[in-house]
Amino acid sequence: MAVNGESGRERMTTHRKPDAADHAEPELQRHFDATIARDQRVEPRDWMPDGYRRTLIRQIAQHAHSEIIGMQPEGEWITRAPSLRRKAILFAKVQDEAGHGLYLYSAAETLGADRADLTERLIEGRQKYSSIFNYPTPTFADVGVIGWFVDGAAICNQVPLCRSSYGPYARAMVRVCKEESFHQRQGYELLSTMMRGTGAQRAMVQDAVDRWWWPSLMMFGPPDGDSPNSAASMAWKIKRHSNDELRQRFVDMTVPQAEKLGVTLPDPELRWNEERGRHDFGTPDWAELTRVIRGEGPCNAQRMERRRRAHEDGAWVREAATAHAAKRRARADEGAAA
Amino acid sequence: MSDDHVYLSLAEEHDDGDARWAFGTGFEDPLHGVDPAVPAGVDRADLAARCLALGDDALVSAQRLAEWTTRAPELEEEMALANIGLDLLGQARLLYTRCGQVDGTGRGEDAYAYLRDPGGFRNVRLAELPNGDFAFSVVRLLVLASWRLAHFERLTADPDPVLAAVAAKGVKELAYHRQWAAEWVVRLGDGTDESHARTQAALDRAAPYLGELFAAYDVRADVLAVLGQVTDAAGLRLPPAPPLPGHGRDGGHTEHLAPLLDELQSLARAHPGATW
Numbered sequence: 001m002a003v004n005g006e007s008g009r010e011r012m013t014t015h016r017k018p019d020a021a022d023h024a025e026p027e028l029q030r031h032f033d034a035t036i037a038r039d040q041r042v043e044p045r046d047w048m049p050d051g052y053r054r055t056l057i058r059q060i061a062q063h064a065h066s067e068i069i070g071m072q073p074e075g076e077w078i079t080r081a082p083s084l085r086r087k088a089i090l091f092a093k094v095q096d097e098a099g100h101g102l103y104l105y106s107a108a109e110t111l112g113a114d115r116a117d118l119t120e121r122l123i124e125g126r127q128k129y130s131s132i133f134n135y136p137t138p139t140f141a142d143v144g145v146i147g148w149f150v151d152g153a154a155i156c157n158q159v160p161l162c163r164s165s166y167g168p169y170a171r172a173m174v175r176v177c178k179e180e181s182f183h184q185r186q187g188y189e190l191l192s193t194m195m196r197g198t199g200a201q202r203a204m205v206q207d208a209v210d211r212w213w214w215p216s217l218m219m220f221g222p223p224d225g226d227s228p229n230s231a232a233s234m235a236w237k238i239k240r241h242s243n244d245e246l247r248q249r250f251v252d253m254t255v256p257q258a259e260k261l262g263v264t265l266p267d268p269e270l271r272w273n274e275e276r277g278r279h280d281f282g283t284p285d286w287a288e289l290t291r292v293i294r295g296e297g298p299c300n301a302q303r304m305e306r307r308r309r310a311h312e313d314g315a316w317v318r319e320a321a322t323a324h325a326a327k328r329r330a331r332a333d334e335g336a337a338a
Numbered sequence: 339m340s341d342d343h344v345y346l347s348l349a350e351e352h353d354d355g356d357a358r359w360a361f362g363t364g365f366e367d368p369l370h371g372v373d374p375a376v377p378a379g380v381d382r383a384d385l386a387a388r389c390l391a392l393g394d395d396a397l398v399s400a401q402r403l404a405e406w407t408t409r410a411p412e413l414e415e416e417m418a419l420a421n422i423g424l425d426l427l428g429q430a431r432l433l434y435t436r437c438g439q440v441d442g443t444g445r446g447e448d449a450y451a452y453l454r455d456p457g458g459f460r461n462v463r464l465a466e467l468p469n470g471d472f473a474f475s476v477v478r479l480l481v482l483a484s485w486r487l488a489h490f491e492r493l494t495a496d497p498d499p500v501l502a503a504v505a506a507k508g509v510k511e512l513a514y515h516r517q518w519a520a521e522w523v524v525r526l527g528d529g530t531d532e533s534h535a536r537t538q539a540a541l542d543r544a545a546p547y548l549g550e551l552f553a554a555y556d557v558r559a560d561v562l563a564v565l566g567q568v569t570d571a572a573g574l575r576l577p578p579a580p581p582l583p584g585h586g587r588d589g590g591h592t593e594h595l596a597p598l599l600d601e602l603q604s605l606a607r608a609h610p611g612a613t614w
Contacts, residue, residue, distance in 0.1 A: 068413070075407040082606040082614045083448050084397075084431050087404075088424060094407055095420035102413050140605055140614070190614070198612050306408060314411025316536070317472050320529025327528060 036237055041167035044110040052236050056166050057113050058127070059238065064104035065122045065129035069303050071097045073137040074146055082140060086190065090143060093183050100176045107168040123308045131289060132219050134297030141194060141201075141208035147187010149209075149216035149254070151180050156250045157220065160240035169238075188257070195262050202262075209258070210266045217281075218289045220247040226286075251279050368432065368507045372499050376440055380497050386441035387460070389501060390450065391554070391587055392486075393433030394461035397451055398595070399482060400427040401602055402469055411472055418518055422479070425511040432504045439500075452606040456589075456596045462554065463586040464547035466595040470540065473526055473533065477540035480519035481548065484564040487512035488557035520568045527572025534573065541569065541576050549581020 028047040035042055042048055075094045081087035105115040121127040132150055137143070158177050164170040194201040221227055221243040233239035241249075251270075258265050269282035291297065376382055403423030410416035434447040443449075465482060469475050490512055493505035526533040552558040562576075569576050584590035606614075 071408050078404045078407055079401060079601050080605050082452075082609070082612070084427065084434075084451055086614050088427050088431070091404060091407075091420060091424050091427065095417055095424070098413055098416045098420070102417070105413075193613060196613075198609065200609060201612055310409045310411070313409070314415075314472070316530070316532050317411035317415075317526070320526050320533030322529075323533075324525040324529040 036165055039163075039165075039237070041170065042165050043167045051232065052238075053111055055233060055236070056169065056238060057108055057111050059233070060104055060108040060111070060169055061113065061118045061121070061127055062129060064101050064108060064118065065127060066133065067097045067101035067104060068122075069129040069133045069307060070150075072303055072306055073133055073135070073299070074143050076137055077140055077143050080140070081143075086140075086143075089186050089190075093147075093186065096179045096183065100179070103172040103175065107166075107172045110168045119311060123304070123311055125295070125304065128293065129303075130219060131292040131297060132215050133303060134292050134300045135211070135215050136299050139204050139208060141191070141204040142212070144187045144190035144194065144205065145208040145212045147183050147185075148191060148257070149212050150219065151184040151187060152254065153216050153219040153250050155180050155184060156246050156253075160246075163237075163240060165237040188261075191261055191263075205261075206263050209263045213266050214284050214288075215292075217247055217250070217284045218286075220244070220250065222286060222289070248278055251281050255279055369500060369503055372503045374439060374500055377497055377499070382440045382442070385498050385501065386437045389433045389437040389440070391460040393430045393437060393450065394459045395465050395482070395486065396426040396430035396433065398459070398461045398465040398598065400424075400430060401598055402465070402475075405469055406475065415472075419475075422515045422518065425508075425515065429504065429508050429511070432507075433501075436498075436500050436504065440498075448606065452603045456591055456599055458589065459591065459595060459599070460587050460589065461591075461595075462547070462550050463582070463584075463590075463592050464544060464551065466586070466592060466598060467543075467547075468594055470543070471536055472522075473536040474540040474543060476519045476522040476526065477537060477544050479515060480523050480568060481544055481551070481561075481565065483512050483515035483519055484561045485551045485555070485557060487516055488560040489555040492555075492557075516564070520564075523568050523574070524572045527569070527574040537572065538574050541574055542579075545577050545579035546582045548579070550585055550587075553581075553585065554587055
């Protein structure tokens with residue numbers, strides 16, 4: 001759900017493809033650079049620099065992990081949703097996130113990564129997911145605010161990725177963005193309904209807005225001056241806009257929506273700047289983002305524990321499926337030989 | 339700024355009051371063109387009771403399937419379990435709505451789901467048992483989907499046109515549920531020693547609850563034929579077991595239903611009269 005540069009400091013080894021012809025590399029590099037310069041797509045079979053491949057695998061895997069971990073905070077509410085209609089909406093949304101995870105792992109596999117290996121990296125803490133999912137969801141209003149802010153921020157981040165230079169990623173993003181906009185709309189509609197409801201419901205919405213606003217702004221990653229991977233990603237046209245630019249766009253879009261909804265965004269410095277034609281706003285607590293990335297957020301341990309447990313509890317099922325497939329092949333071979 | 343239209347349009351007004359942004363609420367109406375009037379000669383109380391029981395089986399099953407969310411052994415299974423849960427939730431909503439139309443109370447779907455106590459629920463007990471491991475969940479699904487499918491096939495000819503239409507839609511869904519569960523039972527039965535043992539244990543655990551299913555609907559032969567075919571292919575057996583006393587259809591439940599409903603109903607009951 002969230003793509004950003006926030007955890008760009010992690011280290012990972014790539015599935016480095018053997019350089020078939022090192023001497024040909026300058027020529028290949030020129031061809032690659034020209035493809036990027038012409039805004040054409042790089043496809044899986046094309047030659048690409050190692051750094052480009054590594055950056056993409058890291059970004060796509062982090063995005064896929066974010067979709068999968070991102071199922072947890074809202075998934076908590078499926079069994080408790082307060083109407084059957086909301087239950088159906090939420091169940092379908094969380095299922096869509098599993099689907100996004102699948103497309104994205106598939107996109108990473110076109111670069112030579114392996115889904116099982118990426119899952120291991122997540123579970124061992126060697127690859128990150130978006131920090132936003134380390135915040136708790138104590139009330140049902142959180143479901144709506146996640147749709148509005150978190151899916152909204154994800155859309156701001158991802159719509160430009162539909163023009164990313166790597167073909168499979170860009171195509172996955174087109175499909176993901178369509179569904180994300182649907183989810184965002186659903187979240188906003190839930191909040192509108194709650195704001196027309198009882199005083200307790202309205203208070204629940206404002207409380208959720210207060211808790212999610214700053215973490216949502218952090219979804220765009222650290223300030224541009226402190227985002228180590230951004231420059232290369234921009235040059236390679238994996239990324240199209242800077243963190244700060246996307247954050248500004250998100251604020252400018254959200255302010256009128258908050259007014260319409262009747263909630264207050266918790267930033268005393270938030271005001272329209274006539275001169276810039278944009279909103280001024282306060283500075284997120286970057287130390288908090290660093291802490292949450294480091295694993296000290298309110299729910300890091302619980303999110304990882306759930307994912308690890310599901311993976312471990314499912315090991316015997318995956319082994320059984322593999323064993324059955326092997327037995328079937330063996331029986332088919334025997335049948336053919338007989 | 340051509341990328342912004344998706345986000346910017348969020349606060350725009352729409353003629354349909356935003357209903358179209360919710361899944362299961364207006365994109366496709368499975369009852370489109372079906373006359374909701376109750377035909378002459380149909381016993382309304384009996385029809386309502388049948389809809390309620392089938393709705394309860396579906397809701398309780400959907401709730402158990404929802405508990406699998408973020409806990410499935412693989413992403414593909416995560417998605418399949420959610421698909422099946424969503425289908426059953428959709429069936430429950432249609433059946434409750436029909437119940438409210440014919441039982442004289444005019445209640446909406448949520449009144450049935452959220453405002454009844456365990457003793458008012460009419461689901462079979464197999465549906466409410468805890469999920470257990472993946473083996474028990476797929477065995478239970480195989481049994482319930484085979485049973486419900488056999489019954490729904492008959493209901494497509496029901497004198498009530500609404501129930502017949504709900505059944506016609508449900509038959510396609512249930513055929514997939516049964517297929518998915520059958521494939522997993524075969525895989526697990528044949529796979530490893532551990533998966534075989536777990537799946538046999540799941541069949542042993544489910545067996546005493548089968549009598550209740552066949553007392554509710556006369557589909558024993560059809561269901562046992564399906565289960566026999568699947569267990570044969572899986573190298574497993576469905577043991578004969580004396581049926582447990584009592585019946586969920588009479589409101590007799592295991593100790594597992596009350597906590598399931600507590601969770602399902604907690605938020606709705608904490609805000610009486612609120613709209614969500």
